Amino acid sequence: MFAIVDCNSFYASCERIFRPDLINVPIVVLSNNDGCVIALTSEAKKHGIKRGAAYFEIKELVRLKNITVFSSNYALYHSISERIMAILAEYTTNIEVYSIDEAWLDMNGLSDRYALACQIRKSILDWVKMPVSIGIAPTKTLAKVANKIGKNKPSGVCELCPKEYTDYILSNFDIADIWGIGRQLSKKLNIHGIYTAKQLSEASDRWVRKLYNVGLERTVRELRGEPCIDFETAPTPKTIIVSRMFGKKLYNQSEIGEALAKYCGHAATKLRKNHLVAKNMTIFIQATEGYGKNGNNYSCRYNFDNGTDSTIFLSQMAHRMLEQIFRPTKKYLRAGIMLDQLTFKDQTQYNLFNIAETPKQDKLMAVIDKINNKFGNDKIGLLSAGINREWKMKQEHLSPGVKGRVKLYH
Numbered sequence: 001m002f003a004i005v006d007c008n009s010f011y012a013s014c015e016r017i018f019r020p021d022l023i024n025v026p027i028v029v030l031s032n033n034d035g036c037v038i039a040l041t042s043e044a045k046k047h048g049i050k051r052g053a054a055y056f057e058i059k060e061l062v063r064l065k066n067i068t069v070f071s072s073n074y075a076l077y078h079s080i081s082e083r084i085m086a087i088l089a090e091y092t093t094n095i096e097v098y099s100i101d102e103a104w105l106d107m108n109g110l111s112d113r114y115a116l117a118c119q120i121r122k123s124i125l126d127w128v129k130m131p132v133s134i135g136i137a138p139t140k141t142l143a144k145v146a147n148k149i150g151k152n153k154p155s156g157v158c159e160l161c162p163k164e165y166t167d168y169i170l171s172n173f174d175i176a177d178i179w180g181i182g183r184q185l186s187k188k189l190n191i192h193g194i195y196t197a198k199q200l201s202e203a204s205d206r207w208v209r210k211l212y213n214v215g216l217e218r219t220v221r222e223l224r225g226e227p228c229i230d231f232e233t234a235p236t237p238k239t240i241i242v243s244r245m246f247g248k249k250l251y252n253q254s255e256i257g258e259a260l261a262k263y264c265g266h267a268a269t270k271l272r273k274n275h276l277v278a279k280n281m282t283i284f285i286q287a288t289e290g291y292g293k294n295g296n297n298y299s300c301r302y303n304f305d306n307g308t309d310s311t312i313f314l315s316q317m318a319h320r321m322l323e324q325i326f327r328p329t330k331k332y333l334r335a336g337i338m339l340d341q342l343t344f345k346d347q348t349q350y351n352l353f354n355i356a357e358t359p360k361q362d363k364l365m366a367v368i369d370k371i372n373n374k375f376g377n378d379k380i381g382l383l384s385a386g387i388n389r390e391w392k393m394k395q396e397h398l399s400p401g402v403k404g405r406v407k408l409y410h
C-alpha cells in the first residue's frame, strides 16, 4: 500500500503560515520577476485565475477582488518542505520525497492506515500549519486518484478500499486528471470513447500497447490495482534539491560559491542518471539575520532556455547568481540549489548557441560520471567546488541517510 502526501496550494500555504490573517483570503504567488502566477489558493481559483496567467493580465482583477499577491520565496518554501519531510520520517522509515511538496510513504504492513494518515495530517497542520491531503491505495496511480478525492474532503484523507468504493470513484474520475495522462492524451482517448478512469482501467492491454505505449499500459494496470511503479522506478522527479547547513558560519563569497558549485555537481549527476535536463535553477542562501524584505532568506532564479545537465553550465550560472544576492558583512548558515522544469534530454532541442558546446560537454560529463562511479563520489569535479572545503558540515545534525539532500530518505 502506498500513501501520497501532497501539500495543498503549497507556495501559497507557506506564505499563509506567517500571515494567519490570510486564511480564507485569495492568494497568488508569482514566478521570478513577478511574471506569472505559479501557485494560487482555491479562493483565487474561484475568481477565474489559472496557474500560468500573466500578472499584468490579472492586475485589475487582483485589485478589484482584494487578492493578496506574493513574489516567490524559494528559500522559505524549501525550508518548510524540509520540516514536513522530517515529520513524515517520524511516522515511517520508507519515504520517497517526490517533489518539494509531495512524498510517497510505504504503508505496507500497517493496520489502520486511514487513522494513521489522519494523525500525520494533523501533526503537519499542528506543527507546521501546512494543510496536506493524503491518498492511500494499492498502487501509486490509484493513490494519486485518492489524493485528488481527499483534497475535497474535510478529513483531507481518502483510502481507496474496498473495491466497490474504488469502482465508484473511478467511474466518476476524469481521465485527464489521472497521473501521467494529461490533456493531450486524454483528448486522444476521448476519441475512442474513454472518458473515465473506470473505462480506461477496462481497456485491453494489447489495445493500449498497440495504440499508445508501455507507459500508458502501466497506468492502466495500476488503475486495476496491479502495482507497476515502485519506490525506485517512480516517474522522473519533478524537482531536484541539494542543500546543506554549513559546518560553520560563512562570510566569504568564494566559500559559499564553492559549496554551491559542489551542490550543482550533485544535482547534475542526478539529472544525468535520470536522463533529464533542467530548465530552471534557483539558488538560495540563508543569512544569520535579515537584510531586506525577504527576512534572512535570499534566492535567485535562472531559466536555461533549452535545459542543461552540465555541471559546468550550472556551476557557472550559480556563481553569477550568487553575485546578485550575496552581501558582504553578513554571515551565512546555509546554501542550496533547486532544479525544476525537468524534461527528458532526448526530447530537448538545442539552439544555435549551444549546439556546438553541448556534445563536448556531454562527453566530458560522461567521463566524470564514469570516474566517480568507479572511485566514489567527488573523486573528480570542478575546481570551483573547492579543495579544502572548510565550509563542509563537520557533523550531520540531521536524520541518518540525509546525504546531500538529493533524496531525503531511503
Ligand SMILES: [Mg+2]
Binding pocket: 006, 007, 008, 009, 010, 101
Ligand atoms: Mg501540492
